[in-house]
Amino acid sequence: NAGVMQNPRHLVRRRGQEARLRCSPMKGHSHVYWYRQLPEEGLKFMVYLQKENIIDESGMPKERFSAEFPKEGPSILRIQQVVRGDSAAYFCASSTSGNSYEQYFGPGTRLTVT
Amino acid sequence: AQTVTQSQPEMSVQEAETVTLSCTYDTSENNYYLFWYKQPPSRQMILVIRQEAYKQQNATENRFSVNFQKAAKSFSLKISDSQLGDTAMYFCAFMKHGLRGATNKLIFGTGTLLAVQP
Numbered sequence: 001n002a003g004v005m006q007n008p009r010h011l012v013r014r015r016g017q018e019a020r021l022r023c024s025p026m027k028g029h030s031h032v033y034w035y036r037q038l039p040e041e042g043l044k045f046m047v048y049l050q051k052e053n054i055i056d057e058s059g060m061p062k063e064r065f066s067a068e069f070p071k072e073g074p075s076i077l078r079i080q081q082v083v084r085g086d087s088a089a090y091f092c093a094s095s096t097s098g099n100s101y102e103q104y105f106g107p108g109t110r111l112t113v114t
Numbered sequence: 115a116q117t118v119t120q121s122q123p124e125m126s127v128q129e130a131e132t133v134t135l136s137c138t139y140d141t142s143e144n145n146y147y148l149f150w151y152k153q154p155p156s157r158q159m160i161l162v163i164r165q166e167a168y169k170q171q172n173a174t175e176n177r178f179s180v181n182f183q184k185a186a187k188s189f190s191l192k193i194s195d196s197q198l199g200d201t202a203m204y205f206c207a208f209m210k211h212g213l214r215g216a217t218n219k220l221i222f223g224t225g226t227l228l229a230v231q232p
Contacts (some may be wrong), residue, residue: 033218033219033220035220041224041225042118042205042222042223042224042225043159043205043220043222044222045217045219045220045221048217048218048219055217056217056219058217059219089157091159093159093220095218099218100218101147101164101209101211101218103218103220105158105159107156107157107158108157108158108159110157
């Protein structure tokens with residue numbers, strides 16, 4: 001059973017470009033969480049999605065960031081007009097249900113903005 | 115709002131020795147989960163151990179055990195017989211007990227970098 005997949009593993013973008021990060025949850029999981037880890041810090045919650053629905057985006061920056069989890073395909077975290085402060089590791093985790101305590105993490109995408 | 119505090123940025127231990135990592139948290143919730151995650155240089159987040167707040171018995175997973183003090187809001191991790199492969203960043207995390215419609219987000223501390231010396 002494949003684990004949570006994230007791609008790309010490393011992404012380099014110039015300031016002002018767009019970054020798209022993909023997350024494929026574990027088979028049978030329909031709930032996805034995105035977390036961001038800034039350098040030298042712990043992970044911080046960004047957004048929680050179910051298929052076709054954003055349930056909680058309280059951790060998302062108000063501008064430039066968006067997330068989706070379509071009926072078919074991976075969840076996408078999109079960052080428009082990236083700035084140096086967006087450089088971080090972005091992790092997604094998936095679970096079977098919204099009230100499950102078990103979250104399985106992907107390997108993360110390291111975004112570097114030059 | 116819940117907070118998680120790890121007051122030890124770095125720790126070092128000799129191989130085969132025992133080390134304890136500290137974690138305190140603040141919450142007004144009564145039902146919740148606490149976790150320790152390991153993040154080796156590969157950056158993969160690996161679940162080490164989990165504790166349900168309603169359980170008085172401390173969780174144990176092989177060489178890893180916790181000391182859960184609910185009244186003191188303390189949740190320390192003890193690693194026995196330390197191995198070189200235990201070298202990693204360790205994060206303590208909190209999650210409210212899942213209720214329908216609530217978000218089961220993890221709230222992480224800032225981490226403790228553990229170095230196991232040969």
